[in-house]
Every structure is written in C-alpha cells, then in structure tokens.
Amino acid sequence: MRELGKVSSLLINRFSPHGAYLALQDGGEVLLPKSYLSGEEKVGEELEVFVYTDSEDRPVAVTNRPKMLLDEFEVLEVKEVTKFGAFLDWGLPKDLFVPKAEMGKSMEVGEKYLVMLCRDNKTERLIGVSKYEDFLLRDTQGFETGQEVNILIFEETDLGYKALIDGDFEGLIYKNEVFEEVQIGDRKKAFVKKRREDGKIDLQLLPIGxxxxxxxxxxxxxxxxxxxxxxxxxxxxxxxxxxxxxxxxxxxxxxxxxxxxxxxxxxxxxxxxxxx
The missing domain is CATH 1.10.10.10 (Winged helix-like DNA-binding domain superfamily/Winged helix DNA-binding domain)
Structure with a gap:
C-alpha cells in the first residue's frame, strides 16, 4: 500500500455504518472511521488523510496528523514498556510500537528518544526504530564554519546535547557553551562551529564571531x-x-x-x- 505512513488526498468511494471507504491507488479501499466524519461528506469528495494500521493491524485512515511521517525522525515520549518493546506517543489513538530489536538502548517510561517511522517489511506495519545511526549520512564535507542549520535536540550526554542536523546528520552542542534553556525535543537554529577531522560536526546556538x-x-x-x-x-x-x-x-x-x-x-x- 503506497499510502501507508503518508498524508494522502483520497476520494470517497462509498459509505457504511462504520464510516467512509476511501479509494487507494492500487484499487483497494481504506476505512475512515465515522468519528472522523462531519456527516456532510459526499461520494467522490476528496479528503486529506493519514493511513496507518489500527490495533488489529488493519489499514485505517484518520484526518489528524501524527508527529512524523514515514522515513522521518521525531523525538517521542515513552508511554509503556513491555518485554516485547515500547509504546510511544506520536499523536494518534494507537501508540507507535518500537520493537525491542529496533531499540538503540533500553527505553524507560516518561523518557524521550529519537525515533524514525519505518515500515516493517515482514508485517507491513508501521513501527518506530531508535537505532538512528543506521539512517544518518556520514559525508559532512559540505558543511562550513558559521553555516546556519536546523537542528532537533534529541539526547543529553556528559559533554552536551546531541542534535540531528537538517534531518540527516548528527552534531554536538557542548554543555559549557549553552546559555539558554534547552529541552530534549527542541527544534532550533544552530551554527556550525567546526567540522572535526573524524567528520563529526560541533555546533553552537549563537552565530559565529x-x-x-x-x-x-x-x-x-x-x-x-x-x-x-x-x-x-x-x-x-x-x-x-x-x-x-x-x-x-x-x-x-x-x-x-x-x-x-x-x-x-x-x-x-x-x-x-x-x-x-
């Protein structure tokens, strides 16, 4: 299903007591539950929806948007941990499941972690993966000192704060150079302080010079x-x-x-x- 994990504009095929069935690109249908309808929709009308799988692993459409889409990163809070994995809040009725095998480190309830939304090739379900290093780009030669970048702060360490740069690279802001309140999950503008010999990027929150x-x-x-x-x-x-x-x-x-x-x-x- 091409629409899984994405926001798509889909036409209403028909109505049932359970909601509206929307036409998929492959010729199939997906249910938009009745709770997401105003009652004024008509057959042939186009609706913008997000498609994922419900608690019984059936494809379902919703009109509210999650915190991230397929192949995107976001910092999410853990709501529950089981022996099989963890459930994280991503803004939808069904929490996002991160299988234990896809955890970069053990997760704890109430803590926040950087997660990518992925499609499980075996089950065709959407899952979270916190082994973020597997998805990062390594070639940082295009970065220059003083360059402004968009960052997502995702982890605090003894040295400082790890940050995702422009959704593709990892950087570090040293704790002794932070002079404002910083929270895990903050999105900010930052500046490249230095590209180290090992290719890693040092950042700072204030402009250079x-x-x-x-x-x-x-x-x-x-x-x-x-x-x-x-x-x-x-x-x-x-x-x-x-x-x-x-x-x-x-x-x-x-x-x-x-x-x-x-x-x-x-x-x-x-x-x-x-x-x-």
Missing part, C-alpha cells in the same frame, strides 16, 4: 526597552548574568561594549540603563 555579539547586544537592548535598567555590570557573577539574559559573562561584556559605543546605554556602578 562578531555576529554573536551583535545578537547579544540586540537581546540586551530589547530587555532594557521593557525593564529600563538591569542590575548587571562587569563585576556581576556569571550565574546572575546567565539567569537574567541567558548568556555568558564574556558575551555580556562584549555586547554592552557595543551598545555603549553606539550610545544606546549608560554603564553605571550598579548596572546598565537604556538611553531613551
């Missing part, structure tokens, strides 16, 4: 427009600066230096204030 401080200066200025005064100065602790602005002390000092030279702020003994 001078642009980093320009962005920091803008953040301080926007905060001052609301608060007018910040009790921060060059002798403030790194912890208090991070708490109020989410940046390092070095970043803060560089940024207020730019604002001072541009005559946007006054630097006082007990803090900084905006020049109206």
């Amino acid at each position: 001078r642009a980093k401080y320009e962005e920091g200066a803008e953040k301080i200025l926007e905060t001052l427009k609301v608060r007018k005064f910040l009790p921060l100065h060059d002798k403030s602790s790194p912890e208090s600066i991070k708490e109020l602005l989410g940046m390092s002390k070095k970043h803060f000092k560089q940024s207020i230096g730019q604002l001072y030279k541009a005559q946007r702020i006054n630097i006082l003994d007990n803090g900084i204030e905006i020049i109206e």
Whole structure:
C-alpha cells in the first residue's frame, strides 16, 4: 500500500455504518472511521488523510496528523514498556510500537528518544526504530564554519546535547557553551562551529564571531526597552548574568561594549540603563 505512513488526498468511494471507504491507488479501499466524519461528506469528495494500521493491524485512515511521517525522525515520549518493546506517543489513538530489536538502548517510561517511522517489511506495519545511526549520512564535507542549520535536540550526554542536523546528520552542542534553556525535543537554529577531522560536526546556538555579539547586544537592548535598567555590570557573577539574559559573562561584556559605543546605554556602578 503506497499510502501507508503518508498524508494522502483520497476520494470517497462509498459509505457504511462504520464510516467512509476511501479509494487507494492500487484499487483497494481504506476505512475512515465515522468519528472522523462531519456527516456532510459526499461520494467522490476528496479528503486529506493519514493511513496507518489500527490495533488489529488493519489499514485505517484518520484526518489528524501524527508527529512524523514515514522515513522521518521525531523525538517521542515513552508511554509503556513491555518485554516485547515500547509504546510511544506520536499523536494518534494507537501508540507507535518500537520493537525491542529496533531499540538503540533500553527505553524507560516518561523518557524521550529519537525515533524514525519505518515500515516493517515482514508485517507491513508501521513501527518506530531508535537505532538512528543506521539512517544518518556520514559525508559532512559540505558543511562550513558559521553555516546556519536546523537542528532537533534529541539526547543529553556528559559533554552536551546531541542534535540531528537538517534531518540527516548528527552534531554536538557542548554543555559549557549553552546559555539558554534547552529541552530534549527542541527544534532550533544552530551554527556550525567546526567540522572535526573524524567528520563529526560541533555546533553552537549563537552565530559565529562578531555576529554573536551583535545578537547579544540586540537581546540586551530589547530587555532594557521593557525593564529600563538591569542590575548587571562587569563585576556581576556569571550565574546572575546567565539567569537574567541567558548568556555568558564574556558575551555580556562584549555586547554592552557595543551598545555603549553606539550610545544606546549608560554603564553605571550598579548596572546598565537604556538611553531613551
């Protein structure tokens, strides 16, 4: 079935007491349960649906969209663990099953893991696979320092946060370079810090070089427009600066230096204030 795991526009073939039967490309039909119908649909009308398998492994269509489609990655939370595998919340009535053989590591209820939605060739069911390394691309030669990328943060380690880059590559953000709140499952913009000799990618959340401080200066200025005064100065602790602005002390000092030279702020003994 070509539509399995995808969002498709399908025509209504007929109605039954259970719902509407939609025409598939291979000539078959799939049921859209009555609970997804408004009652105003007509035969021949086109509906946009997602096709997967229900609790009895029968193909079924739904009008709500899951958190990911076939061959896509997403970070999902575990709802139940059994001796056969784990069930994860992917936004549909039937939870996504990750077989034990397809787990990269043991899963725990309440924890979140990076999973790809795959088709099981033996059973023709949709399953989750958390052995993400099998699907990543290895050739990172196209990445350059300073390049902006889209990332999905999927795991915290002792060093920092693992991130999926543009859906195909793995990167790492070092924990001591993170100055904002980060959660597993966050999607963010990031910047390539370095492509290492082994081909792996180091990332950072702030732009590289001078642009980093320009962005920091803008953040301080926007905060001052609301608060007018910040009790921060060059002798403030790194912890208090991070708490109020989410940046390092070095970043803060560089940024207020730019604002001072541009005559946007006054630097006082007990803090900084905006020049109206």
